[in-house]
Amino acid sequence: xxxxxxxxxxxxxxxGFVLLMLVVPxxxxxxSLANKGVxxxxxxxxxxxxxxxxxxxxKQMYYLGLYSKKIVEYEVPQNVERIFLLEIDKSGTKYYYxxxxxxxxxxxxxxxxxxxxxxxxxxxxxxAHNPSGVDISSYVNECSSxxxxxxxxxxxxxxxxxxxxxxxxxxFNPPNTEVRVSISPLID
Amino acid sequence: MMxxxxxxxxxxxxxxxxIILVALSVIGGLLYFNIxxxxxxxxxxxxxxxxxxxxxxxxxxxxAGGLKLGIRNIGQKPISLLSVxxxxxxxxxxxxxxxxxxxxxxDISDSKALAPxxxxxxxxxxxxxKAGKLLRGSLTTSYKFKGGAITQEATGSIRVxxx
Numbered sequence: 332x333x334x335x336x337x338x339x340x341x342x343x344x345x346x347g348f349v350l351l352m353l354v355v356p357x358x359x360x361x362x363s364l365a366n367k368g369v370x371x372x373x374x375x376x377x378x379x380x381x382x383x384x385x386x387x388x389x390k391q392m393y394y395l396g397l398y399s400k401k402i403v404e405y406e407v408p409q410n411v412e413r414i415f416l417l418e419i420d421k422s423g424t425k426y427y428y429x430x431x432x433x434x435x436x437x438x439x440x441x442x443x444x445x446x447x448x449x450x451x452x453x454x455x456x457x458x459a460h461n462p463s464g465v466d467i468s469s470y471v472n473e474c475s476s477x478x479x480x481x482x483x484x485x486x487x488x489x490x491x492x493x494x495x496x497x498x499x500x501x502x503f504n505p506p507n508t509e510v511r512v513s514i515s516p517l518i519d
Numbered sequence: 520m521m522x523x524x525x526x527x528x529x530x531x532x533x534x535x536x537x538i539i540l541v542a543l544s545v546i547g548g549l550l551y552f553n554i555x556x557x558x559x560x561x562x563x564x565x566x567x568x569x570x571x572x573x574x575x576x577x578x579x580x581x582x583a584g585g586l587k588l589g590i591r592n593i594g595q596k597p598i599s600l601l602s603v604x605x606x607x608x609x610x611x612x613x614x615x616x617x618x619x620x621x622x623x624x625x626d627i628s629d630s631k632a633l634a635p636x637x638x639x640x641x642x643x644x645x646x647x648x649k650a651g652k653l654l655r656g657s658l659t660t661s662y663k664f665k666g667g668a669i670t671q672e673a674t675g676s677i678r679v680x681x682x
Contacts, residue, residue: 335526342533349540353547379570419668426668442570443669445596473669 377408378431382444385429388498389512393448397510400499402517410435411489416450416514417443417471420478425449429514430481432470441470451503452482453515459483488516558678559653567660569673572598576638580654580679585644590620590660592639597632600663600670603641605677608655612681618643632665648681 384405392399407414412434419426429444452458459465462483468475488494495517503509549555565575565588577589586605592598601620607613620627620639633639648654658675 339526339529339533342530346533346536346540349537353540353544375568375571382570421668428669438674440568440674441672443671444570445664445667445669471669477668 374408374410374433377406378433378442381405381407382429382431382442385496385498385514386444386446388496389446389450389514390448392498392500393510393512395500397500397502400497402495402497404493404495407489407491407494408433409491411491412439413465413470414484414489415467415470416452416482417467418450418480419471419473420480421473430470443471449503449509449511450482451511451513452484453497453513454482455515457484457486457488457516457518459485484516487518494518556653558655559680561678563679565658565677565679566675567658567673568675569660569671570594572596573601573660573662573673575658575675575677578677578679579682580646580648581682582648582650585642586616586618586646586648586654586679587643588618588641590639590641592633592635592637594664595635596667597634597665598662599627599629599632599665599667600661601627601633601639601641602661603643604659604661605643605646606657606659607646608657612649612652612654613646616643616645629665650681652681654679654681 384403388401388403392401408431410433411431413430413432415430417428417430419428427446427448427450429446429450431442431444433440433442452460454460460482461480462485465483467479467481471479473479497513497515497517499513500510501513503511550557563578565578567573567575567590572592572594574591574593575588576591577587579587588603590601590603602617603620604615604617606615618641620633620641622631622633622637622639625631627633627639654677656677658677660673660675661670662673663670
């Protein structure tokens with residue numbers, strides 16, 4: 332009787348071991364699949380929300396007039412390599428974009444959100460103007476043959492999570508009378 | 520007597536369990552080494568990725584006609600340049616190939632832009648299929664908004680059965 336009980340226990344242990352061997356790789360396999368699918372889609376939606384949100388708010392503030400101001404909150408997605416406000420001068424015509432570069436370690440994806448309103452930012456510890464260590468033409472091919480001016484968000488401003496941005500219309504370079512929309516991250 | 524029957528039941532269940540495990544492992548192995556392909560039972564799928572300005576709505580893939588895509592502009596701005604390149608991930612059916620977007624017979628251009636809501640056709644004749652075989656590929660779409668300065672790139676995927 333005792334011997335049979337032992338055989339049963341051994342059966343159970345063996346079955347448990349086989350199950351463990353199957354479940355552990357399956358969990359890794361399924362989680363990597365889920366990461367590629369669901370997580371990728373959610374992250375892309377966050378990028379689109381952030382880009383379109385900033386562009387739409389900038390447009391709204393610009394047309395409300397000088398000194399219009401609002402604070403918006405968007406979620407910065409995962410794996411952000413760079414967020415920048417870009418001005419391209421192509422044969423005298425200026426084009427403005429909000430650019431979001433994502434790098435998950437395997438591939439780099441670039442998202443550009445065009446806007447018809449002129450953009451700028453407040454230079455701070457979170458925003459640099461044409462930083463020397465950044466080659467903008469590596470992100471935007473058009474910048475190798477055209478004049479590009481950009482404000483690059485860095486450090487905490489590109490870390491994932493909810494971030495607030497101040498969007499206001501003001502003079503670009505007083506006493507210059509050019510009006511632009513300033514987008515600046517507000518980090519507490 | 521009662522004890523003995525209970526033990527027999529447990530052992531039977533364990534043996535059943537083991538048989539199921541072995542069967543699942545064999546199926547898993549066949550899937551892992553691509554000996555059986557469950558993907559061929561899934562419906563065709565075409566995803567362009569990017570910021571969601573373009574949507575791949577139609578596709579056909581054949582030995583004779585190559586790959587044909589119908590791409591709709593679901594954004595808010597007209598598009599003045601559209602090209603798609605496709606790569607066969609397995610590298611069996613064709614080498615990387617590309618095609619440009621057309622409206623009717625005209626290439627998309629500044630004067631013939633793809634308006635929001637309109638659909639463009641993209642023919643890639645050199646992307647030829649093998650009848651009955653499944654293409655799992657990557658799509659790289661380049662497009663530019665009319666009056667814009669940057670040519671944007673979006674990376675997506677395609678799964679389509681060849682006829």
